[in-house]
Amino acid sequence: MKHTIRQVFRSPNFMFGFIVFVLLLLIVILYPIFVKYSPLEIIGQGTFFPPGVYVNVYDSIGAPRYTLNLDDAAANRIGSKLDDQERLDMKTWLVADGFPEDEIDISDTAKLMEQWENNYDPTVRIPGMTYANQMYYQRLNASLQGILSIEGVTIAAISAEMGALEETGTIPQSDYVNINQVPNVRVLPLGTDNFGRDVLTELVKATSVSLQIGLVAGTVATLIGLTLGLLSGYIGGLMDDIIMFITNIFTVIPSFVLLILISFSIGQEHRGAVTIAVVIGFTSWVWTTRAVRAQVISLRNRDHVNLSKLSGHSVMHIILADILPYIASYVVMAFILQISSGILSEAGLSILGLGPRTTKVPTLGLMMNWSLIYQAEILGKWWAYFPVIVVIALITFSMNLMNTGLDQVFNPALRE
Amino acid sequence: MKGYRKYFLNKAIWFLVTFVFAIILNFILPRLMPGDPVAVITQRATQGMQSASGIQAVYEYYQKAFGTNKPMLTQFILYIKNIAHGDFGLSFSQYPRPVLDILKSSIWWTIGLQFPAIIVGWLIGNTLGALAAYLKKGFDKVLMPVSIFVSNFPAFGMAVILLVIFGVGLNWFPTSGGYGFDLMPAFSWKFIWSVIVHYQLPFWSIVLIAIGGQAIGMRSMAIYELNADYVKFSRFMGIKDRKIIGYVFRNAMLPQVTGLALSIGTMIGGALVAEIIFSYPGLGYTMLNGVMGQDYPLISATTLIVTLMVLIAMFLIDIVYAFIDPRIKAAQLD
Numbered sequence: 001m002k003h004t005i006r007q008v009f010r011s012p013n014f015m016f017g018f019i020v021f022v023l024l025l026l027i028v029i030l031y032p033i034f035v036k037y038s039p040l041e042i043i044g045q046g047t048f049f050p051p052g053v054y055v056n057v058y059d060s061i062g063a064p065r066y067t068l069n070l071d072d073a074a075a076n077r078i079g080s081k082l083d084d085q086e087r088l089d090m091k092t093w094l095v096a097d098g099f100p101e102d103e104i105d106i107s108d109t110a111k112l113m114e115q116w117e118n119n120y121d122p123t124v125r126i127p128g129m130t131y132a133n134q135m136y137y138q139r140l141n142a143s144l145q146g147i148l149s150i151e152g153v154t155i156a157a158i159s160a161e162m163g164a165l166e167e168t169g170t171i172p173q174s175d176y177v178n179i180n181q182v183p184n185v186r187v188l189p190l191g192t193d194n195f196g197r198d199v200l201t202e203l204v205k206a207t208s209v210s211l212q213i214g215l216v217a218g219t220v221a222t223l224i225g226l227t228l229g230l231l232s233g234y235i236g237g238l239m240d241d242i243i244m245f246i247t248n249i250f251t252v253i254p255s256f257v258l259l260i261l262i263s264f265s266i267g268q269e270h271r272g273a274v275t276i277a278v279v280i281g282f283t284s285w286v287w288t289t290r291a292v293r294a295q296v297i298s299l300r301n302r303d304h305v306n307l308s309k310l311s312g313h314s315v316m317h318i319i320l321a322d323i324l325p326y327i328a329s330y331v332v333m334a335f336i337l338q339i340s341s342g343i344l345s346e347a348g349l350s351i352l353g354l355g356p357r358t359t360k361v362p363t364l365g366l367m368m369n370w371s372l373i374y375q376a377e378i379l380g381k382w383w384a385y386f387p388v389i390v391v392i393a394l395i396t397f398s399m400n401l402m403n404t405g406l407d408q409v410f411n412p413a414l415r416e
Numbered sequence: 417m418k419g420y421r422k423y424f425l426n427k428a429i430w431f432l433v434t435f436v437f438a439i440i441l442n443f444i445l446p447r448l449m450p451g452d453p454v455a456v457i458t459q460r461a462t463q464g465m466q467s468a469s470g471i472q473a474v475y476e477y478y479q480k481a482f483g484t485n486k487p488m489l490t491q492f493i494l495y496i497k498n499i500a501h502g503d504f505g506l507s508f509s510q511y512p513r514p515v516l517d518i519l520k521s522s523i524w525w526t527i528g529l530q531f532p533a534i535i536v537g538w539l540i541g542n543t544l545g546a547l548a549a550y551l552k553k554g555f556d557k558v559l560m561p562v563s564i565f566v567s568n569f570p571a572f573g574m575a576v577i578l579l580v581i582f583g584v585g586l587n588w589f590p591t592s593g594g595y596g597f598d599l600m601p602a603f604s605w606k607f608i609w610s611v612i613v614h615y616q617l618p619f620w621s622i623v624l625i626a627i628g629g630q631a632i633g634m635r636s637m638a639i640y641e642l643n644a645d646y647v648k649f650s651r652f653m654g655i656k657d658r659k660i661i662g663y664v665f666r667n668a669m670l671p672q673v674t675g676l677a678l679s680i681g682t683m684i685g686g687a688l689v690a691e692i693i694f695s696y697p698g699l700g701y702t703m704l705n706g707v708m709g710q711d712y713p714l715i716s717a718t719t720l721i722v723t724l725m726v727l728i729a730m731f732l733i734d735i736v737y738a739f740i741d742p743r744i745k746a747a748q749l750d
Contacts (some may be wrong), residue, residue, distance in 0.1 A: 249433070249434050251678070252430075252726075253441065253723055254682070254684065254722065256681065256682065257685070257723050258441065261441070261445050261446065261716070262445055264707065264712075265446040340568075347572065348571075348685065348686070351572055351689050351692060351693075352692065353707040354707055368572065372692075372693065377580050380584060389573035389577065393565070396568040400564065401564070404564075
């Protein structure tokens, strides 16, 4: 036993899958301890805020200010305001004005601005340019001048007596606040989803729920499969015929279809995460039954089983002591695969709109479902769907690797 | 041909028995659930209605339409009768369109998409797996991890990623629908081209998933066969490598055919979800619409049709298998 376990942990496939899986588990367990945000709290007013550090504007005005004279501040400021199209337009104007084209580099903001400032003249008429275009360039120039101005922003407050605006201070362009001194900063590493919920916190919770769904589904499926397989294989006869008849039928009828039918029939109100997990378990025991039955049949007439029978041990004792230990490795491998396929089934069901009820808990499938309903993939909001796909892929990948590793240890024929 | 008769008969009987069970399950599962489905449907249909007698009338109408006021056995006979006539009732969400009509318009999209995709994926996957087993070294080292990763990838994930890269990012292919939304189905070049363009992303997302799984299976089968005694013996006999490989792959292929029969249900399930992601007008999308519209007759009919599709596919594979595996003929002749 000890030797086998040591061998299992020496298998590179198993170890790799195991490490990935344990890391995922650790994140799922540790994250809620350190980050105590509620996973389903709606914090954003609006959909799909991009990932980043969100600093409270109101607080940052009141926070202590530090003056930093950084050379590239102005260029960065302009750079973030100037989009690619505007840069191209500027280049077009300059070239049309007779400026040598090869000296213009639209990615170098500072140089482009300098060339623009030195050469642009709103009164110049470029031949062939429409009036609308001319006005466009004048507006563009005006907005650039606005960015280029070196004056700060004035803060005003409504005075209590007069009801008029009163200047209370100015913020020069060179002022900075230290993010640690702003009381309200929220880091949203994966932005928010369509409801305005923190995606990362939700994702961690969803992973944990999905793993639990997989675990429950896997346990139910393995228990049913194991029981039926043992009964069918060990007792045989009529019992075997009946069980195999049922098993054969359920092998052929796609479990996905059964799953849809049952989930739909249960109705929206009764579909909790646990119910879905149990239903998934009830539709995926077939392969375990077949594998266990085949193993038990080959074990049934071994000498040690016969000896046990002769010694007058009960059927229960024989199954538990003489048969189960021999098929344990198969059962464990089947269990691992059931967990990962259970997670996939939940995701597939949820995308169809048949997943667990939405208000209580997030699951990976539900997150996927919502991001698809809100068309995150078309709108380019990658943070709403991509991390979910990655987590699902990591879970199934790690479990399958573990399974492959175990397979190689217990099935010497597969070793390379 | 004579040797096959018993085999085919056996398979056909199994096919029929399973189909009957599928129908029974399709009938009985929704009726086993707690609660009164007719009450739920009535509630939905009468939202905003004030008069109690009106609601009562609606309830009785639906009760009669579904026959839930009759005993279970009578209901079942009625159900079978209707199915035999192809009468799946009227859709709730697209009332008064018959369910049969909706299915007729969507089933060909699904068949046209999934079967070619699964067969192409199966062929490519097996070729790659066989090559990996034979060439080993670099090819194997690259192909295997990629295949393992891809085959573990959820089908909908692959669909979304292809959609984002080729549909949204590169803008090569349209992102949704079976043909351009500005077109009417017709036999024009424009329409056919539109269908072909819309076909690509869903097709390849199914193919890629299939390739991964098949390549892994084929590789381990081929490695197993390459180490078999008959290969060594043939080598000692001096038979050409090319000929041996022909035998090896034929033998390795056979379990893969059975594997296809067993996994086709799962594959179709995954592909239905992929259809949803591309809003492809097939059965998957119809099913989604049914769920969204709480359309009970539509869902029940769709699940039955999908089951029937899977059963027929398995039956066909079993028949093909009989022809390529001579051992079956031999076994039946005994």
